[in-house]
Amino acid sequence: MVESNQGGESLLFLTDEQLRKGIEAMFFAYRAFTADPDRILEGMDYGRAHHRAIHFIHRAPGLTVTNLLTILGVTKQSLNRVLRSLIDDGLVEARVGRSDKRERNLFLTAKGAELERALSDAQRARMRAAYRAAGPVAVQGFRTVLEAMMDPEMRRQYQSLREGGV
Amino acid sequence: MVESNQGGESLLFLTDEQLRKGIEAMFFAYRAFTADPDRILEGMDYGRAHHRAIHFIHRAPGLTVTNLLTILGVTKQSLNRVLRSLIDDGLVEARVGRSDKRERNLFLTAKGAELERALSDAQRARMRAAYRAAGPVAVQGFRTVLEAMMDPEMRRQYQSLREGGV
DNA sequence: AATTTACGTCAGCCTTGTTGACTTTCCAAG
DNA sequence: CTTGGAAAGTCAACAAGGCTGACGTAAATT
Numbered sequence: 114m115v116e117s118n119q120g121g122e123s124l125l126f127l128t129d130e131q132l133r134k135g136i137e138a139m140f141f142a143y144r145a146f147t148a149d150p151d152r153i154l155e156g157m158d159y160g161r162a163h164h165r166a167i168h169f170i171h172r173a174p175g176l177t178v179t180n181l182l183t184i185l186g187v188t189k190q191s192l193n194r195v196l197r198s199l200i201d202d203g204l205v206e207a208r209v210g211r212s213d214k215r216e217r218n219l220f221l222t223a224k225g226a227e228l229e230r231a232l233s234d235a236q237r238a239r240m241r242a243a244y245r246a247a248g249p250v251a252v253q254g255f256r257t258v259l260e261a262m263m264d265p266e267m268r269r270q271y272q273s274l275r276e277g278g279v
Numbered sequence: 280m281v282e283s284n285q286g287g288e289s290l291l292f293l294t295d296e297q298l299r300k301g302i303e304a305m306f307f308a309y310r311a312f313t314a315d316p317d318r319i320l321e322g323m324d325y326g327r328a329h330h331r332a333i334h335f336i337h338r339a340p341g342l343t344v345t346n347l348l349t350i351l352g353v354t355k356q357s358l359n360r361v362l363r364s365l366i367d368d369g370l371v372e373a374r375v376g377r378s379d380k381r382e383r384n385l386f387l388t389a390k391g392a393e394l395e396r397a398l399s400d401a402q403r404a405r406m407r408a409a410y411r412a413a414g415p416v417a418v419q420g421f422r423t424v425l426e427a428m429m430d431p432e433m434r435r436q437y438q439s440l441r442e443g444g445v
Numbered sequence: 446a447a448t449t450t451a452c453g454t455c456a457g458c459c460t461t462g463t464t465g466a467c468t469t470t471c472c473a474a475g
Numbered sequence: 476c477t478t479g480g481a482a483a484g485t486c487a488a489c490a491a492g493g494c495t496g497a498c499g500t501a502a503a504t505t
Contacts, residue, residue: 127410136406138425139312139425141433141434142425146302237295237299243427255304255424256300257414257421259305267310
């Protein structure tokens with residue numbers, strides 16, 4: 114181990130094999146990560162795209178369509194299809210913007226919040242189990258590496274997502 | 280810090296907020312993780328599915344179609360479409376099994392290996408940069424948490440993927 | 446008044462997943 | 476040696492969820 118070089122900035126020796134292991138870990142873990150919500154969604158008319166929309170509307174209530182577009186990194190048309198079905202089914206409410214009436218502020222309805230809870234309960238359960246099994250030091254490292262993997266703009270978005278809505 | 284409780288088995292206190300941050304980190308990081316290969320693939324007739332097939336054939340040369348099916352977790356028909364185009368284009372060779380002639384052992388051709396290298400170079404570069412920035416302790420934690428997130432069967436697969444082919 | 450922005454929508458396309466049905470090949474057990 | 480069943484391949488049809496391009500409307504901005 115290279116424990117002596119704490120920062121790991123210069124002398125960290127990384128073989129292709131080590132990196133490949135990391136790549137495959139991402140692949141398999143992401144599959145597991147999405148498996149539980151996918152299971153809940155299948156049978157409903159919804160899919161992973163609906164889950165993502167619901168997640169971020171819950172996360173930042175009142176965010177605009179353009180906000181959500183940027184976060185999800187998809188086209189307006191693609192998001193619209195998803196959003197429309199959620200609005201039609203009464204899971205999401207789109208209120209006309211208070212200051213700028215062109216904007217639509219998105220909120221979950223009670224029904225939407227209910228589905229959100231079911232989905233995120235499942236996903237959190239897995240995450241919690243993994244965190245518990247791995248321990249706090251590992252969790253810190255997990256978050257650090259994931260963050261380091263993001264593009265700067267994405268990382269900024271990820272970090273600033275706390276202020277959120279309206 | 281909860282350094283005192285090394286294993287983190289029982290006393291680890293995890294708020295929904297912490298877990299949500301982890302969930303979002305996975306979402307954003309995975310996008311970044313696939314962005315580079317996706318960029319290379321766009322323009323060619325290939326997509327992420329081709330990349331995955333190429334990756335695991337490179338990883339375990341000589342693996343059978345059924346092996347690959349299990350690893351990727353898709354249907355035979357779905358994989359076949361991808362595999363056929365790779366074979367037709369001369370990136371993958373499917374040799375009739377030596378002992379069991381029903382089986383096809385899959386190998387990359389020189390041309391296939393070349394694309395594999397381009398794709399994994401890009402992906403490894405990002406992974407390497409993230410690892411370097413995060414440091415060895417974080418990397419260890421990253422791998423530990425990802426592994427803990429997998430289902431037992433998947434984890435077994437992930438770990439035993441070293442023996443691989445033929 | 447003209448332009449730009451935010452949003453919605455129609456139409457069409459692609460990739461990648463799915464099911465179901467069917468054939469061929471071929472190993473292995475009866 | 477025959478036959479049952481596994482492994483593989485293929486056809487057809489479909490769905491989700493990406494994409495582009497074009498167009499319309501309302502509201503804000505210049």
